[in-house]
Amino acid sequence: MEKMNDQARQSPMQKAISRVSYAFGAFGNDVFYGALSTYFIMFVTTHLFNTGDKAQNDRMIMYITAIITILRVVELIIDPFIGNWIDRTKTRFGQFKPWVVIGGTITSIMLLLLFTDLGGLNQSHPYLYLVVFAILYIIMDIFMPLKTLHFGQ
Structure with a gap:
Protein backbone atom coordinates (compact mmCIF):
# COMPACT_ATOMS: atom_id res chain seq x y z
CA MET A 1 0.00 0.00 0.00
CA GLU A 2 2.85 2.38 0.86
CA LYS A 3 4.52 1.70 -2.50
CA MET A 4 1.32 2.62 -4.28
CA ASN A 5 1.11 5.93 -2.40
CA ASP A 6 4.72 6.74 -3.34
CA GLN A 7 3.98 6.13 -7.01
CA ALA A 8 0.80 8.21 -6.88
CA ARG A 9 2.76 11.16 -5.45
CA GLN A 10 5.29 11.16 -8.30
CA SER A 11 5.04 13.93 -10.86
CA PRO A 12 4.72 12.98 -14.54
CA MET A 13 8.36 14.01 -15.03
CA GLN A 14 9.52 11.77 -12.18
CA LYS A 15 7.54 8.86 -13.64
CA ALA A 16 9.11 9.44 -17.06
CA ILE A 17 12.62 9.60 -15.60
CA SER A 18 11.97 6.42 -13.63
CA ARG A 19 10.74 4.56 -16.72
CA VAL A 20 13.61 5.74 -18.92
CA SER A 21 16.12 4.83 -16.19
CA TYR A 22 14.63 1.37 -15.89
CA ALA A 23 14.73 0.92 -19.68
CA PHE A 24 18.39 1.93 -19.91
CA GLY A 25 19.23 -0.32 -16.96
CA ALA A 26 17.49 -3.28 -18.58
CA PHE A 27 19.26 -2.57 -21.88
CA GLY A 28 22.64 -2.36 -20.13
CA ASN A 29 21.97 -5.61 -18.30
CA ASP A 30 21.09 -7.34 -21.59
CA VAL A 31 24.24 -6.01 -23.28
CA PHE A 32 26.34 -7.21 -20.34
CA TYR A 33 24.78 -10.68 -20.47
CA GLY A 34 25.16 -10.86 -24.25
CA ALA A 35 28.84 -9.93 -24.04
CA LEU A 36 29.47 -12.47 -21.32
CA SER A 37 27.47 -15.36 -22.74
CA THR A 38 28.33 -14.95 -26.43
CA TYR A 39 31.50 -13.01 -27.01
CA PHE A 40 33.53 -14.05 -24.00
CA ILE A 41 33.94 -17.67 -25.11
CA MET A 42 34.82 -16.43 -28.61
CA PHE A 43 37.44 -14.12 -27.08
CA VAL A 44 38.96 -16.95 -25.06
CA ILE A 78 26.87 -18.13 -2.41
CA ASP A 79 23.68 -16.61 -3.91
CA PRO A 80 21.35 -17.31 -0.95
CA PHE A 81 23.80 -15.56 1.38
CA ILE A 82 23.92 -12.55 -0.92
CA GLY A 83 20.12 -12.46 -1.01
CA ASN A 84 19.98 -12.57 2.78
CA TRP A 85 22.53 -9.76 2.97
CA ILE A 86 20.44 -7.64 0.60
CA ASP A 87 17.22 -8.39 2.51
CA ARG A 88 18.79 -6.94 5.66
CA THR A 89 19.85 -3.72 3.94
CA LYS A 90 18.21 -0.52 5.13
CA THR A 91 19.52 2.76 3.70
CA ARG A 92 18.09 6.15 2.96
CA PHE A 93 18.30 5.24 -0.74
CA GLY A 94 16.19 2.14 -0.23
CA GLN A 95 16.95 -1.51 0.02
CA PHE A 96 18.07 -2.18 -3.56
CA LYS A 97 19.48 0.99 -5.14
CA PRO A 98 22.89 0.89 -3.39
CA TRP A 99 23.36 -2.73 -4.41
CA VAL A 100 22.36 -2.05 -8.02
CA VAL A 101 24.98 0.70 -8.24
CA ILE A 102 27.67 -1.37 -6.49
CA GLY A 103 26.88 -4.50 -8.48
CA GLY A 104 26.74 -2.70 -11.82
CA THR A 105 29.99 -0.86 -11.24
CA ILE A 106 32.02 -3.83 -10.02
CA THR A 107 30.71 -6.29 -12.63
CA SER A 108 31.41 -3.79 -15.42
CA ILE A 109 35.00 -3.32 -14.29
CA MET A 110 35.50 -7.09 -13.91
CA LEU A 111 34.03 -7.75 -17.37
CA LEU A 112 36.36 -5.19 -18.91
CA LEU A 113 39.34 -6.82 -17.20
CA LEU A 114 38.24 -10.31 -18.26
CA PHE A 115 38.21 -9.15 -21.90
CA THR A 116 41.94 -8.37 -21.72
CA ASP A 117 45.04 -10.49 -21.62
CA LEU A 118 45.96 -8.74 -18.34
CA GLY A 119 49.04 -7.12 -19.78
CA GLY A 120 50.26 -10.20 -21.62
CA LEU A 121 50.03 -12.39 -18.54
CA ASN A 122 48.29 -15.09 -20.59
CA GLN A 123 51.46 -15.49 -22.68
CA SER A 124 54.23 -14.80 -20.16
CA HIS A 125 52.76 -16.61 -17.12
CA PRO A 126 49.71 -18.59 -18.26
CA TYR A 127 49.11 -20.37 -14.95
CA LEU A 128 49.29 -17.11 -13.00
CA TYR A 129 46.81 -15.75 -15.55
CA LEU A 130 44.43 -18.60 -14.64
CA VAL A 131 44.64 -17.71 -10.94
CA VAL A 132 43.99 -14.02 -11.60
CA PHE A 133 41.21 -14.95 -14.03
CA ALA A 134 39.54 -17.12 -11.38
CA ILE A 135 39.69 -14.30 -8.82
CA LEU A 136 38.26 -11.73 -11.25
CA TYR A 137 35.55 -14.12 -12.43
CA ILE A 138 34.37 -15.02 -8.92
CA ILE A 139 34.23 -11.32 -7.98
CA MET A 140 32.14 -10.67 -11.07
CA ASP A 141 29.98 -13.70 -10.35
CA ILE A 142 29.32 -12.59 -6.76
CA PHE A 143 28.36 -9.04 -7.71
CA MET A 144 26.44 -9.89 -10.90
CA PRO A 145 23.13 -10.72 -9.14
CA LEU A 146 23.24 -7.38 -7.35
CA LYS A 147 22.87 -5.40 -10.56
CA THR A 148 19.71 -7.24 -11.58
CA LEU A 149 17.67 -6.32 -8.52
CA HIS A 150 14.32 -4.66 -9.09
CA PHE A 151 13.76 -1.19 -7.71
CA GLY A 152 10.06 -1.76 -7.17
CA GLN A 153 10.15 -4.72 -4.80
Whole structure:
Protein backbone atom coordinates (compact mmCIF):
# COMPACT_ATOMS: atom_id res chain seq x y z
CA MET A 1 0.00 0.00 0.00
CA GLU A 2 2.85 2.38 0.86
CA LYS A 3 4.52 1.70 -2.50
CA MET A 4 1.32 2.62 -4.28
CA ASN A 5 1.11 5.93 -2.40
CA ASP A 6 4.72 6.74 -3.34
CA GLN A 7 3.98 6.13 -7.01
CA ALA A 8 0.80 8.21 -6.88
CA ARG A 9 2.76 11.16 -5.45
CA GLN A 10 5.29 11.16 -8.30
CA SER A 11 5.04 13.93 -10.86
CA PRO A 12 4.72 12.98 -14.54
CA MET A 13 8.36 14.01 -15.03
CA GLN A 14 9.52 11.77 -12.18
CA LYS A 15 7.54 8.86 -13.64
CA ALA A 16 9.11 9.44 -17.06
CA ILE A 17 12.62 9.60 -15.60
CA SER A 18 11.97 6.42 -13.63
CA ARG A 19 10.74 4.56 -16.72
CA VAL A 20 13.61 5.74 -18.92
CA SER A 21 16.12 4.83 -16.19
CA TYR A 22 14.63 1.37 -15.89
CA ALA A 23 14.73 0.92 -19.68
CA PHE A 24 18.39 1.93 -19.91
CA GLY A 25 19.23 -0.32 -16.96
CA ALA A 26 17.49 -3.28 -18.58
CA PHE A 27 19.26 -2.57 -21.88
CA GLY A 28 22.64 -2.36 -20.13
CA ASN A 29 21.97 -5.61 -18.30
CA ASP A 30 21.09 -7.34 -21.59
CA VAL A 31 24.24 -6.01 -23.28
CA PHE A 32 26.34 -7.21 -20.34
CA TYR A 33 24.78 -10.68 -20.47
CA GLY A 34 25.16 -10.86 -24.25
CA ALA A 35 28.84 -9.93 -24.04
CA LEU A 36 29.47 -12.47 -21.32
CA SER A 37 27.47 -15.36 -22.74
CA THR A 38 28.33 -14.95 -26.43
CA TYR A 39 31.50 -13.01 -27.01
CA PHE A 40 33.53 -14.05 -24.00
CA ILE A 41 33.94 -17.67 -25.11
CA MET A 42 34.82 -16.43 -28.61
CA PHE A 43 37.44 -14.12 -27.08
CA VAL A 44 38.96 -16.95 -25.06
CA THR A 45 39.06 -19.44 -27.92
CA THR A 46 40.23 -17.17 -30.75
CA HIS A 47 42.23 -14.29 -29.24
CA LEU A 48 43.37 -15.09 -25.74
CA PHE A 49 45.18 -18.37 -26.31
CA ASN A 50 46.61 -18.11 -29.79
CA THR A 51 50.26 -18.98 -29.23
CA GLY A 52 50.81 -21.41 -32.07
CA ASP A 53 51.15 -24.36 -29.67
CA LYS A 54 47.80 -26.07 -30.23
CA ALA A 55 48.18 -28.48 -27.31
CA GLN A 56 48.96 -25.64 -24.87
CA ASN A 57 46.11 -23.51 -26.25
CA ASP A 58 43.63 -26.38 -25.90
CA ARG A 59 44.82 -27.10 -22.36
CA MET A 60 44.41 -23.45 -21.31
CA ILE A 61 40.93 -23.27 -22.86
CA MET A 62 40.04 -26.45 -20.95
CA TYR A 63 41.28 -24.86 -17.70
CA ILE A 64 39.26 -21.68 -18.34
CA THR A 65 36.16 -23.78 -19.02
CA ALA A 66 36.71 -25.80 -15.85
CA ILE A 67 37.22 -22.64 -13.78
CA ILE A 68 33.99 -21.12 -15.10
CA THR A 69 32.05 -24.34 -14.44
CA ILE A 70 33.37 -24.70 -10.89
CA LEU A 71 32.74 -21.03 -10.10
CA ARG A 72 29.17 -21.30 -11.38
CA VAL A 73 28.56 -24.12 -8.89
CA VAL A 74 30.16 -22.03 -6.12
CA GLU A 75 27.84 -19.17 -7.12
CA LEU A 76 24.84 -21.42 -6.48
CA ILE A 77 26.05 -21.83 -2.91
CA ILE A 78 26.87 -18.13 -2.41
CA ASP A 79 23.68 -16.61 -3.91
CA PRO A 80 21.35 -17.31 -0.95
CA PHE A 81 23.80 -15.56 1.38
CA ILE A 82 23.92 -12.55 -0.92
CA GLY A 83 20.12 -12.46 -1.01
CA ASN A 84 19.98 -12.57 2.78
CA TRP A 85 22.53 -9.76 2.97
CA ILE A 86 20.44 -7.64 0.60
CA ASP A 87 17.22 -8.39 2.51
CA ARG A 88 18.79 -6.94 5.66
CA THR A 89 19.85 -3.72 3.94
CA LYS A 90 18.21 -0.52 5.13
CA THR A 91 19.52 2.76 3.70
CA ARG A 92 18.09 6.15 2.96
CA PHE A 93 18.30 5.24 -0.74
CA GLY A 94 16.19 2.14 -0.23
CA GLN A 95 16.95 -1.51 0.02
CA PHE A 96 18.07 -2.18 -3.56
CA LYS A 97 19.48 0.99 -5.14
CA PRO A 98 22.89 0.89 -3.39
CA TRP A 99 23.36 -2.73 -4.41
CA VAL A 100 22.36 -2.05 -8.02
CA VAL A 101 24.98 0.70 -8.24
CA ILE A 102 27.67 -1.37 -6.49
CA GLY A 103 26.88 -4.50 -8.48
CA GLY A 104 26.74 -2.70 -11.82
CA THR A 105 29.99 -0.86 -11.24
CA ILE A 106 32.02 -3.83 -10.02
CA THR A 107 30.71 -6.29 -12.63
CA SER A 108 31.41 -3.79 -15.42
CA ILE A 109 35.00 -3.32 -14.29
CA MET A 110 35.50 -7.09 -13.91
CA LEU A 111 34.03 -7.75 -17.37
CA LEU A 112 36.36 -5.19 -18.91
CA LEU A 113 39.34 -6.82 -17.20
CA LEU A 114 38.24 -10.31 -18.26
CA PHE A 115 38.21 -9.15 -21.90
CA THR A 116 41.94 -8.37 -21.72
CA ASP A 117 45.04 -10.49 -21.62
CA LEU A 118 45.96 -8.74 -18.34
CA GLY A 119 49.04 -7.12 -19.78
CA GLY A 120 50.26 -10.20 -21.62
CA LEU A 121 50.03 -12.39 -18.54
CA ASN A 122 48.29 -15.09 -20.59
CA GLN A 123 51.46 -15.49 -22.68
CA SER A 124 54.23 -14.80 -20.16
CA HIS A 125 52.76 -16.61 -17.12
CA PRO A 126 49.71 -18.59 -18.26
CA TYR A 127 49.11 -20.37 -14.95
CA LEU A 128 49.29 -17.11 -13.00
CA TYR A 129 46.81 -15.75 -15.55
CA LEU A 130 44.43 -18.60 -14.64
CA VAL A 131 44.64 -17.71 -10.94
CA VAL A 132 43.99 -14.02 -11.60
CA PHE A 133 41.21 -14.95 -14.03
CA ALA A 134 39.54 -17.12 -11.38
CA ILE A 135 39.69 -14.30 -8.82
CA LEU A 136 38.26 -11.73 -11.25
CA TYR A 137 35.55 -14.12 -12.43
CA ILE A 138 34.37 -15.02 -8.92
CA ILE A 139 34.23 -11.32 -7.98
CA MET A 140 32.14 -10.67 -11.07
CA ASP A 141 29.98 -13.70 -10.35
CA ILE A 142 29.32 -12.59 -6.76
CA PHE A 143 28.36 -9.04 -7.71
CA MET A 144 26.44 -9.89 -10.90
CA PRO A 145 23.13 -10.72 -9.14
CA LEU A 146 23.24 -7.38 -7.35
CA LYS A 147 22.87 -5.40 -10.56
CA THR A 148 19.71 -7.24 -11.58
CA LEU A 149 17.67 -6.32 -8.52
CA HIS A 150 14.32 -4.66 -9.09
CA PHE A 151 13.76 -1.19 -7.71
CA GLY A 152 10.06 -1.76 -7.17
CA GLN A 153 10.15 -4.72 -4.80
